Amino acid sequence: METFMAFRSKTAAQDALKRAVAKAALEEIRPLLTPETVIGVGTGSTANMFIDELGTLAGTFKGAVASSEASAERLRGHGIDVFDLNSVGSMPVYVDGADEIDPGFAMIKGGGAALTREKIVAACAERFVCIADESKDVAVLGQFPLPVEVIPMARSYVARELVKMGADPIYRQGVITDNGNQILDLYDFPIEHPVEMESRINQLVGVVTNGLFAARGADVLLLGRKDGSVERREA
Ligand SMILES: O=C[C@H](O)[C@H](O)[C@H](O)COP(=O)(O)O
Incomplete structure (x- = not known):
């Protein structure tokens, strides 16, 4: 049986794809950011790269709701205020990675065990922007546990x-x-x-x-391709 470490093994090439989609996600949400905006932020290695990009805009928007303690800590490390979801209304966008995503934009998430908080924060967002490298793009969900x-x-x-x-x-x-x-x-x-x-x-x-995010799947997929490009798909 393949292990989680194998599933989640990170090569330098994969990291480059994740970095590319993280940058693309920042451009995707940049028009939404005002001093009043709070956005939802996910968990995992791809989300971490997005948080690092988001840090370059710290102070230009109100803050974020995090889907894990780890992401909250990383956001704060970049000087981004982290809010309790109960103190925030609807958010314009939630940005997160996925373990798999299918052609209908349904996803498997939770490889990092953050699925429940991710699903809650995503439910409060108007749009879900999924950021992933092309290894996550599958015809049928379920190769990932x-x-x-x-x-x-x-x-x-x-x-x-x-x-x-x-x-x-x-x-x-x-x-x-x-x-x-x-x-x-x-x-x-x-x-x-x-x-x-x-x-x-x-x-x-x-x-x-x-970890199935199907009833509420992604709205936008930013997919990092091996050739360095980022493909944008919209549901
Ligand atoms: O619990 C973890 C989350 O669902 C992650 O978004 C998912 O596992 C993808 O993580 P990564 O970007 O590290 O592949």
Whole structure:
């Protein structure tokens, strides 16, 4: 079985693509930034590069809501104010990476275990701008293991129910989410109907949420190509 480290291995070439999409995302959202603007910011290596780019505009907009403690810390490190989501209304945009994205702009997210806060912050944003290198562009979701965040006492129960659904859940040992919960990863689980599957898994008692972002997918995809270009797609 391929490991998470293998899935997430970062080559210099991939980092260059991530940097390119991070810069493109900054140009995408620049017209939205005013002294009153608060934006949503995601989590992960691609989002980190976006935060670094966003730091060049610190002070020209109000601030950000972060989808993880790690992103909040990085934003603050760039002098960007971080707000509690409860103190902010709707945001014009949420920018984040993905582990996979399909032609319908449905995504798998949560390789870094930040899926629940990501889904909440994304829900409060008018637009979701997904930034990804071309390795994330897939025809069918599910080559990347689908994360499911569970309340710890429900982990075994939820795992048994997922097996009944044809999945092979693996407990992500040693990982505690920012919400104090645990992660089950569903390996080798092709997802032909992401909207239905997102809802089905979320209905299991003990599941906080799963890493399918399908009912609310991306609105814009900025995809880094090997030739150095960034392709822009809109839903
Ligand atoms: O929990 C992590 C997030 O969903 C990330 O957005 C996702 O895993 C993509 O991360 P990266 O940009 O590091 O590939």
